[in-house]
Amino acid sequence: MNAPPDQQTARPRPVRIVPPRDPLPAFRLLRTVVRNPIEVWPQAVYEEPIYRRRLLNRDTVFVMDPELIRTVLVDEAAKFTKSDAMLRSLQPALGEGLLTADGERWRWQRRAAAPIFRHERLTGFVPEMIAAAERRRDSLLARAEAGGTVDIAHEMMHTTFDIIVETMLSGRAGIDADRVERGITEYLESTSWTVALALLRAPRWVPYPGRRRAERARDYLRREVLRIVAERRASAEKRPDLIGLLLEARDPETGRAMSDQDLADNLLTFITAGHETTALALTWTFYLLDLHPEIVDQVLAEIAAVTGGNALQPEHVEDLAYTRQVLQEAMRLYPPAPIMVREAHEDVLVGDDRIAAGTSVYVPIYAIHRHARLWDDPDRFDPGRFEPVAVKTRHRYAYLPFGAGPRICIGMSFALLEAVAILAVLLPAVRLYRTSVNGPDLKLRITLRPGAGLPMHVERRP
Template sequence: MTTITSRRVPGPSGLPLVGSLLDLKRDLLGTLLAAHRAHGDVVRITAGPPGLRSELYAVFSAEGAQQVLATSSANFRKDNVFYQEVRLSLGNGLLTSQDDEYLRQRRLVQPLFTPRRVDRYADALTAEATALTRAWRDAPGATVDLADETNELTLRSVARVLFGTDVESAVDVIARCFPVINDYVLGRSYAPVTLPREWPTPGNRRAAAAVAELYAECDRIIARRRADGAPAQEDLLTLLTQAGSEDGDRLDPSEVRDQVLIFLLAGHETTASSLSFALHLLARHPREQRLAREEVHRVLGGRAPRAADLTALPYLGRVVKEALRLYPAGPIVSRRAVTATPVGDHVIPAGADVFVAPWVTHRHTRHWPDPERFDPGRFTPEQEKNRHRYAWYPFGGGPRACIGQHFSMLMSALALAVVLQEYELEAEEHDVPVDTGLTLHSTVPLRCRVRPSSHSRPRT
């Protein structure tokens, strides 16, 4: 039996005055990985000057992640500064709501995200990916930035699924407003001291204007949809406005807007991150790219992929999963402990800010030999069966697991299939530094040379 100790949770000592603050600012993910290697699966990290110092408890083992996210999830809530800032900027949707309100929203929205329902959007997702590959034919120097390209692709794809025929106006507003809001949320989340949002500082005014424009665009589309009724092709917004329970409960217009905004954030930025790194990994690994392309050509024979094809493309699915292992779009998941809770051999105190880190757990040598190596073979059914459920959790887990997991995986796989049918990829850079904001991203362009595949068919 494991004995829970009362000794202080170990961790890096950092600098005398600011602890590990500078390390976290310079390289958050590298600092967490180094802390795990030096101090184990539960680590305490102090950051900030005296009087403003905070203590972060990081949990790195698969067992610890399962406890924080699932088995003891009631003890670890979304009560921290980050979720409060997201809530104030983008509303109280599924990402940020809690308790009875979260359960109510989940009950109303969950039926819209079943695999069968989501698979209906496959044709729209494939069409957007096809338009992307067609545009690459005219890429200057046959070189594209995968980060920029996948961001545009997923934004258009998610907006099309959400808004249907209103996609163009929505894309323009989202592309203009989201970066401003994201930077504002992150800056306030990590600042030791923040000014009230109501104060007319330049940053507050820019963010308030972006939020107002984004809200107004969503409200305009929602109002028109309610007035006009369902379009011929049901989009997700229509389904959200119609969603209801047997007792007659429904989302009101502001609640629909909150769900739309959270889905735009989670569905667009996270999938862009995942897809860009998946393509870049294939561009860096010719053998794995060849295996994936051969499978795609063998199954599809040049036609557009459909959702039903993905079961016949197992290697492609493993590529997506391995990319999510190495580059999880949400590399850190934060919570706040509401009561003292044993995790592993230690006790996390009440009130503590807690991280679980897919970035680190996905590199835990107990589950992943040679963890930095790209190897889709790690995700054969036999390998997955023999691994801990939380050795891989890019979509979180437990009662707050991402509702859009199937949508994201579907979009990534379809886009990969379309690209591999048309192009051979070659990365210009192999060592890619990354950082995390609201999602994981590279700090340099993901430049990639694209050459028409010998199997591709001319487009007219």
């Protein structure tokens, strides 16, 4: 929904969720969970440090205070597992890969995948990131010549998909990007049903609208990754990419190697977790930049200063500090993964509150990033909030687009490098502006998506 304009600048404010003042009654709550679960969170979640509620017979706690977040995600992390609703939504597709496993099974997969995300390895990927961004720039310029309109959400999905496939699987491996993107969207579309059914503790076999479509999408995605795994196993060639690393990985305790199913779980996890989220971060950034031409000018000035007006080189990316701040602020207002949910598997003390085993604990990133006690004028887009001095004065856990603690996003640095590289290649070449004055709808489907994409006119930047 469009928020009232900024009093000082008269500019339109970025779209936001308008929370219900009071908790929704059970039936409306369930209907809203199916339509758009983020609209269930009451105003208190944006104002209070902690909020307890019995949600459909289940004890639920929302944790917003940064110190309490530290307790849940860091200090007492071992007392929590991923939530049943999240697992029920994602495990049918991602099995027990890195994102959806717990305990020892998670630990050894994390150790196995970690080396590929080391800084020196990541910097080696930047030329491929820039090349993918340049291909997208050229295709956008071709569309601009034809007076075109593009769905920037779709364009960004393709760009980040290209990057993840080129870098992690070293080569496209014959994957159909359009079909995969459609598959992921179709799969995620039905997750609000799986969340609602998990809240009701309905058995897993219960049918729901879109289930068959989601299962077909999942089957397609899994077939594709199993094909890639089989091709790599059959080839004698050893490549230092993610599959190569995972094929070689051994559990230090048991010596066990990954089965084809384990590999498929993880490849699908990296393909989905690794491109959707970054694409959404960029999509929301383009939306915000369209509202703030003065910030576009500052980003362009920084890019020109760093590159000297020449083509972006890999070594420039880390020097684009303001461009990175713009992305960080976009992820504050629109965190691509807007919520993390855990379940306590033993009693835990969180601040003064005793959380009983079986309680669901929500870390509502979207609401924390707009929390009245943590941010000044929270709905305003202001990349200045990420200047180093401002960051130092803020609590580390007031901002957590990548999560925190041992389960922090493994792809964080990768995502920031690629997002900065993509912006720095596209912005000087093309001007994008929205086709409608109305802001996009915010829709929670595990990730935070613009409801009907983000159509934008594209022009060559003079």
